[in-house]
Amino acid sequence: MSFEVFWQLPPNGDGRSADKATWTRGDHQAARRPQNPFARHGGDETYTYFDHLVQIVRAADLAGYDGVFIPQTDEGEEPLVTAGALARDARRIRFAPELPAHFLSAVYTAKIATSFQRLSGGRLILNLVTQDPAVNTWHGYDWSEDEQVARHDEFLTVFKGFWNDGPYTFEGQYYEVLNGGFAGPLKGQPQPEIWLSGTSEAALELNAKHADVHVVEASSPEAVAERIQVLDALAGRKLKYALRAEPTARYTEGEAKAAAVHARSPQAGDEALVGDYEQVARRLTQYLDAGVSTLVLGARPHLEEAYRTAQHVLPRLPGWGVAQLAQIAAE
Amino acid sequence: MVQFHWRLPTHGDRADVALPHDTRGDWRELQPGNVSPAVQAPSPYHEHLLEIARSAEIAGFDGALIPSFPHTDDPWVVAASIARHTKSLRFMLAFQPPWINPVYAAKAAATLQRLSNGRLLFNIITGGGGPGQLWWGDRIAHDDRYTRTTEFLDVFQGVWNGGPFSYDGKFYKVKDAGLPHPLAGQVRPELYFAGSSDAALKAQGKHADFNLTHMEPLEKLRAKFDRVRELASQDGRNVLPAIRLNVLARPTEEEAWAEVRRGWANADWDAIEAQRAGQRRGDAIGSPIPEHLRPTKDKDPRDLQIDGFFSGLGILGAQGSPLGIVGSYETAAERIDTLIGLGVGGLILAGTPHLEEAQRVGEEVLPLVRGRQPLRLAAE
Numbered sequence: 001m002s003f004e005v006f007w008q009l010p011p012n013g014d015g016r017s018a019d020k021a022t023w024t025r026g027d028h029q030a031a032r033r034p035q036n037p038f039a040r041h042g043g044d045e046t047y048t049y050f051d052h053l054v055q056i057v058r059a060a061d062l063a064g065y066d067g068v069f070i071p072q073t074d075e076g077e078e079p080l081v082t083a084g085a086l087a088r089d090a091r092r093i094r095f096a097p098e099l100p101a102h103f104l105s106a107v108y109t110a111k112i113a114t115s116f117q118r119l120s121g122g123r124l125i126l127n128l129v130t131q132d133p134a135v136n137t138w139h140g141y142d143w144s145e146d147e148q149v150a151r152h153d154e155f156l157t158v159f160k161g162f163w164n165d166g167p168y169t170f171e172g173q174y175y176e177v178l179n180g181g182f183a184g185p186l187k188g189q190p191q192p193e194i195w196l197s198g199t200s201e202a203a204l205e206l207n208a209k210h211a212d213v214h215v216v217e218a219s220s221p222e223a224v225a226e227r228i229q230v231l232d233a234l235a236g237r238k239l240k241y242a243l244r245a246e247p248t249a250r251y252t253e254g255e256a257k258a259a260a261v262h263a264r265s266p267q268a269g270d271e272a273l274v275g276d277y278e279q280v281a282r283r284l285t286q287y288l289d290a291g292v293s294t295l296v297l298g299a300r301p302h303l304e305e306a307y308r309t310a311q312h313v314l315p316r317l318p319g320w321g322v323a324q325l326a327q328i329a330a331e
Numbered sequence: 332m333v334q335f336h337w338r339l340p341t342h343g344d345r346a347d348v349a350l351p352h353d354t355r356g357d358w359r360e361l362q363p364g365n366v367s368p369a370v371q372a373p374s375p376y377h378e379h380l381l382e383i384a385r386s387a388e389i390a391g392f393d394g395a396l397i398p399s400f401p402h403t404d405d406p407w408v409v410a411a412s413i414a415r416h417t418k419s420l421r422f423m424l425a426f427q428p429p430w431i432n433p434v435y436a437a438k439a440a441a442t443l444q445r446l447s448n449g450r451l452l453f454n455i456i457t458g459g460g461g462p463g464q465l466w467w468g469d470r471i472a473h474d475d476r477y478t479r480t481t482e483f484l485d486v487f488q489g490v491w492n493g494g495p496f497s498y499d500g501k502f503y504k505v506k507d508a509g510l511p512h513p514l515a516g517q518v519r520p521e522l523y524f525a526g527s528s529d530a531a532l533k534a535q536g537k538h539a540d541f542n543l544t545h546m547e548p549l550e551k552l553r554a555k556f557d558r559v560r561e562l563a564s565q566d567g568r569n570v571l572p573a574i575r576l577n578v579l580a581r582p583t584e585e586e587a588w589a590e591v592r593r594g595w596a597n598a599d600w601d602a603i604e605a606q607r608a609g610q611r612r613g614d615a616i617g618s619p620i621p622e623h624l625r626p627t628k629d630k631d632p633r634d635l636q637i638d639g640f641f642s643g644l645g646i647l648g649a650q651g652s653p654l655g656i657v658g659s660y661e662t663a664a665e666r667i668d669t670l671i672g673l674g675v676g677g678l679i680l681a682g683t684p685h686l687e688e689a690q691r692v693g694e695e696v697l698p699l700v701r702g703r704q705p706l707r708l709a710a711e
Binding site: 248301312 | 347361382447
């Protein structure tokens with residue numbers, strides 16, 4: 001079984017518990033809690049929260065992950081700029097920053113993405129999200145989910161056409177392009193893989209039309225299997241599926257349950273992902289068996305848990321590490 | 332102001348103290364659990380060492396020791412690489428003087444100071460003698476070794492700010508030497524000097540800034556620190572005591588001891604006994620842990636404490652003295668304050684795994700140490 005594992009970055013601060021008021025990493029919670037005067041990842045002019053994010057990205061790179069997922073958060077850093085800042089600090093892994101495409105020009109996003117591909121050796125994933133309508137209002141728009149999805153549809157049509165089919169002309173409801181397309185060194189970069197998510201009918205239709213990878217939250221392997229069946233049927237082709245999950249894994253189930261009380265996000269989903277290393281690995285394997293091919297995992301504190309997961313959980317997944325060993329043997 | 336250093340595990344590391352063997356780095360046979368981190372091209376274990384250095388730096392440590400053992404990567408090379416990818420972290424290079432000519436060592440050190448903006452320190456090791464010393468190709472009488480170390484440092488300091496410097500010693504002869512511009516006149520690296528014998532303590536008085544010792548029972552430390560001060564003052568200098576020790580701190584006492592018990596249950600006791608037998612060779616003085624505090628499989632770990640320090644950390648993969656700190660964050664900070672109260676001016680702390688524990692000790696323990704000054708005042 002071949003699968004990939006991504007780790008999640010915390011763009012809005014981090015700590016040892018899920019309670020933001022206790023977070024000591026980053027200055028996003030500074031107003032709520034005085035910073036540790038000894039640590040250097042606050043608002044210091046020399047050290048910023050990005051130095052800590054670099055640590056997590058390097059942990060993912062070194063511990064054998066295939067990529068990092070950077071979510072949208074209200075108070076957190078902008079994911080695409082964050083990815084650009086971090087790309088040079090990791091040599092292998094791919095970057096999946098969540099983008100609210102309905103706020104962005106399709107052409108300009110293609111421009112940014114091409115530059116990212118050039119600087120990173122083709123490691124960008126175009127990971128579009130549909131935002132909470134309240135966030136849209138905050139940005140000065142009043143768009144329903146259906147309208148966001150309709151904009152995404154045109155956005156992706158233009159993005160792909162501009163990238164691959166220049167000179168490219170398009171006239172739609174939201175976007176218009178005349179004789180677009182890259183020239184010179186920007187032309188011919190690998191087009192980023194497209195990741196989409198969503199649960200509404202409109203969102204699933206958008207996924208069916210445009211997604212290379214559909215991102216699904218960890219509810220249960222059965223529910224994910226059903227989603228896969230529905231979406232593949234709707235698309236008339238086989239999509240790839242990425243699972244977002246927050247495992248809480250320890251040596252014993254008791255320790256995991258105790259840790260989950262304070263460390264696990266309230267919206268973390270599948271409770272069966274709290275357990276000893278073997279139990280969590282078995283549960284993740286059930287998702288892989290259901291048809292998931294990318295695990296997007298995250299847990300607090302993100303630096304330490306990246307290592308714990310890579311050293312205790314991932315080696316218990318069938319096939320993990322074997323490919324790397326074979327590669328080392330071949331060198 | 333007390334210096335707080337962390338340690339870079341150039342000898343390998345393990346994912347946690349419950350494991351009976353190392354799982355990080357390529358010193359063991361590769362298998363799925365230790366392919367990562369960082370032993371596959373293009374990311375050798377060195378990349379992981381750099382990540383530990385950065386965590387130590389960000390979590391608030393002043394510097395990091397880069398140890399030197401026969402099977403570790405060389406500290407000069409590791410230091411040079413880490414220097415370019417850290418901002419404020421000082422790096423303490425463990426070094427046995429005779430391996431490099433002192434004028435050339437001064438030149439290399441000056442280059443490190445130039446590229447790192449003066450962040451170099453040395454941990455000067457004179458060596459334990461016996462088969463261990465012969466591995467390095469060094470056959471020399473115990474007391475002569477300190478004469479050689481002293482001469483080495485005489486020459487090193489003599490040429491540091493430029494010449495002409497001439498020296499006619501038993502081991503080193505130099506004529507009209509001196510670092511040329513622009514190498515001359517860099518910040519002089521502070522010297523942590525390891526050694527416990529009278530010969531060692533006399534030798535360090537002339538050049539050392541710190542006497543570095545592994546953790547021992549407090550009574551022994553007090554006596555040693557008195558001798559350090561007495562012998563250094565004969566040279567009209569002030570040498571501060573410094574301590575290396577391992578720390579296992581958790582939010583509560585119970586959590587910390589639970590980690591110890593798990594490591595105890597998983598330990599490879601046969602291998603530990605075999606290693607102990609090997610360590611009894613050599614002519615270094617030391618082995619300061621009383622027999623009744625030596626860990627064995629059947630002893631309750633909590634019985635192995637003296638002055639509130641635990642003597643069984645060697646069982647959990649700790650390198651260096653087996654005597655160190657186990658307990659809550661508050662306990663750990665109190666023990667560190669106890670050492671500062673004895674006059675300690677420098678601490679080299681370590682914990683397994685070194686990346687995660689650098690974060691933990693820096694974030695949770697050091698802020699509770701009363702004898703420590705903050706890097707800067709908390710935001711007004």
